[in-house]
Amino acid sequence: MKxxxxxxxxxxxxxxxxxxxxxxxxxxxxxxxxxxxxxxGIILPGGxxxxxxxxxxxxxxxxxxxxxxxxxxxxxxxxxxxxxxxKDIDGDENAHLKVMDIKVKRNAYGSxxxxxxxxxxxxxxxxxxxxMVFIRAPYIVDxxxxxxxxxxxDGNIVAVRQGNMLATSFHPELTNDTTxxxxxx
Ligand code: GLN
Numbered sequence: 285m286k287x288x289x290x291x292x293x294x295x296x297x298x299x300x301x302x303x304x305x306x307x308x309x310x311x312x313x314x315x316x317x318x319x320x321x322x323x324x325g326i327i328l329p330g331g332x333x334x335x336x337x338x339x340x341x342x343x344x345x346x347x348x349x350x351x352x353x354x355x356x357x358x359x360x361x362x363x364x365x366x367x368x369x370x371k372d373i374d375g376d377e378n379a380h381l382k383v384m385d386i387k388v389k390r391n392a393y394g395s396x397x398x399x400x401x402x403x404x405x406x407x408x409x410x411x412x413x414x415x416m417v418f419i420r421a422p423y424i425v426d427x428x429x430x431x432x433x434x435x436x437x438d439g440n441i442v443a444v445r446q447g448n449m450l451a452t453s454f455h456p457e458l459t460n461d462t463t464x465x466x467x468x469x
Contacts, residue, residue: 285308285309285310286309286310286324286325286469287309287310287312287322287323287324288304288309288310288311288312288323288324288325288326288327288469289311289312289313289314289319289320289323289325289326289327290304290311290312290313290314290326290327290329291314291326291327291328291329291336291365292313292314292315293315293336293339293340293343294331294332294335294336294339295329295330295331295332295336295364295365296329296330296331296362296455296457296458297313297327297329299329299455299457299458300327300329300362300457300465301313302457303456303457303462303465304327304465304469306462307462307465307466307469309469314326314345315343315345316343316345317344317345317348320345320348320349320352320357323352323357324358324469325357325358325359325360325468325469326349326352326357326358326359326360327359327360327361327362327365327468328359328360328361328362328364328365328366328368328369329362329363329364329365329457330362330363330364330365330419330455330457331363331364331365332364333364333365333367333368333380333390336364336365336368336380337368337380340368340380340381346380346381349381350381350382350383353381353383353448353449354383356447356448357448358448358449358450358468359383359448359449359450360449360450360451360452360468361384361449361450361451361452362451362452362454362455362456362457363419363421363422363452363453363454363455364422365451366386366388366422366424366451366452366453367380367388367390367422368380368381369381369383369384369386369449369451370382370384370386370387370388370424370451371383371384371385371386371387372386372387372388372426373387373388373389373390374387374388374389374390374425375389376390383449384431384444384446384449384451385427385428385430385431385446386424386426386427386428386431386444386446386451387424387425387426387427388422388423388424388425389422389423389424389425390422391420391421391422392421392422392423392425392440392453393418393420393421393423398419398420399417399418399419399420400418401415401416401417401418402415402416402418402437403415403416404416404435404437406434406435406443408432408434408435408445408467409434409463409464409467410463410467412463414456414461414463414464415456415459415461416437416442416452416454416456417454417455417456417458417459418437418442418453418454418455419455419458421442421453421454422453423437423440423441423442423453424440424441424442424444424451424453425441427441427444428446430446430447431444431445431446432444432445432446437453442454450468452464
C-alpha cells in the first residue's frame with residue numbers, strides 16, 4: 285500500500301483521494317509541511333493556480349514542497365497543478381514551484397472551447413483509450429529536451445514526464461477511469 289498525498293488547499297482534491305482509496309492505497313490531504321514527510325508521491329490537483337500558488341505561500345509549504353520534489357518525490361500535476369509545476373507561464377513573469385522545464389499557457393483553449401472531453405490512447409500509459417476532460421485547461425507551449433512528451437491533442441502538448449514529475453492538462457480524477465492514477469502510483 286502506497287501513501288499518496290494530495291495538495292488540499294483548493295480545487296478538486298477530494299476526487300483524487302477517492303480514486304487513490306478505491307485502488308487500495310492511502311490518500312492523504314496535505315495542508316501542512318509536516319504532512320509532506322514519508323509520502324510515496326504527491327498530486328497537485330486542478331483548481332485555480334493563482335489561488336493555489338498564493339495559498340502555498342500563505343501556508344508556508346512552498347519551499348519544503350520544492351525541496352522534496354527536487355529530491356525525487358514523485359509528483360503529478362493535473363491542470364492547475366501542471367501550472368504550479370512549470371518553470372514558465374506564458375505572458376506572466378511569475379511562476380510558482382518552478383520545478384519542471386515546461387512553459388505553459390493558461391486557459392489556452394479560450395472561452396469558445398472552455399471545456400471538452402476526448403478519448404485517446406497514450407502509449408506510455410495504456411493500450412486502451414483514456415477519457416480526457418479539459419476544463420479551462422492549459423497546454424504546454426514549450427518543453428526542454430529533458431522532458432518526455434507523452435501526448436498531444438490537436439497538435440498541442442497535454443501530457444509530459446520529466447523524471448519523477450508528471451503533468452497533464454486534463455483531469456483523470458473527474459472520470460471513472462483509474463488508468464492514469466494506476467500509472468502514477
Ligand atoms: N484555468 C485554471 C488556471 O489557470 C486551471 C483550470 C483547472 O484546473 N481546471 O489555473
